[in-house]
Amino acid sequence: MKLIDAHVHVGPFFDNYYSPLFVHQLMSSMKISQYAISSTSTCEENYSAVISEIKEIIKLDGDKILPTLWITPNMIDNRMYMLNEDINWRCLKIHPGLHPNCWDLKGKYSPKVLELSREFQIPILIHTGDEIECNPNTFLELINYNFDVNFILAHGRPLQQAINALERCPNVYLDSAFMPVNQMVQCINLGYSERLLWGTDMCIPGYYYNVNLKKYYVKKIKSFRNQVDGYSFERVTYHNAKSLFG
Numbered sequence: 746m747k748l749i750d751a752h753v754h755v756g757p758f759f760d761n762y763y764s765p766l767f768v769h770q771l772m773s774s775m776k777i778s779q780y781a782i783s784s785t786s787t788c789e790e791n792y793s794a795v796i797s798e799i800k801e802i803i804k805l806d807g808d809k810i811l812p813t814l815w816i817t818p819n820m821i822d823n824r825m826y827m828l829n830e831d832i833n834w835r836c837l838k839i840h841p842g843l844h845p846n847c848w849d850l851k852g853k854y855s856p857k858v859l860e861l862s863r864e865f866q867i868p869i870l871i872h873t874g875d876e877i878e879c880n881p882n883t884f885l886e887l888i889n890y891n892f893d894v895n896f897i898l899a900h901g902r903p904l905q906q907a908i909n910a911l912e913r914c915p916n917v918y919l920d921s922a923f924m925p926v927n928q929m930v931q932c933i934n935l936g937y938s939e940r941l942l943w944g945t946d947m948c949i950p951g952y953y954y955n956v957n958l959k960k961y962y963v964k965k966i967k968s969f970r971n972q973v974d975g976y977s978f979e980r981v982t983y984h985n986a987k988s989l990f991g
């Protein structure tokens with residue numbers, strides 16, 4: 746089975762540290778074909794750690810890695826995009842919870858992220874969630890005005906707003922990180938099997954749920970497999986990401 750995970754992290758998360766080796770071993774144990782990964786060292790603005798963690802995971806997993814460049818206001822202010830590094834970035838990420846009011850249509854930092862997305866022809870992953878600054882609605886105008894750029898709304902949350910974005914903007918995808926399987930199924934049943942990406946936020950569920958990550962992962966994917974048709978399953982777990990990340 747071929748499977749792409751569109752949302753994975755390496756690096757520190759509160760008291761936990763998920764090393765490149767740990768992530769590599771976990772993803773290999775589940776035979777994941779490819780995964781888009783960004784470093785949580787970005788949250789600490791530890792950019793040298795970002796580069797070394799991403800390079801290390803590439804060394805371990807080669808072409809399986811779809812490196813995701815997590816952009817901060819500080820990086821833009823100081824012109825540090827890490828583009829000189831020998832890394833083939835396949836996705837950009839922004840986090841409006843960490844940096845509120847920076848990335849919407851009127852946000853000071855949106856133009857640069859859009860420029861990078863266009864230059865490299867790669868999608869922008871937006872951390873979305875229940876807080877108003879992270880709501881899909883906050884980004885609807887930005888997404889609508891930039892219809893040539895693809896956006897991934899991470900976590901598909903809140904669900905109604907995420908579905909509304911799918912409905913209104915053909916350039917929107919959701920990723921399933923932390924999404925309950927029944928909500929993923931709801932998206933499929935509404936006809937969005939081509940707009941949902943398998944994403945898991947690995948290894949962060951380990952922090953919130955204190956679970957065995959492999960068991961958590963396999964259980965979720967089996968549950969999803971059992972509730973949708975084969976076409977939708979393959980679109981979500983492989984083909985959608987393959988065409989989006991190239």
Ligand SMILES: [Zn+2]
Nearest residue numbers: 752754899946
């Ligand atoms: Zn994440």
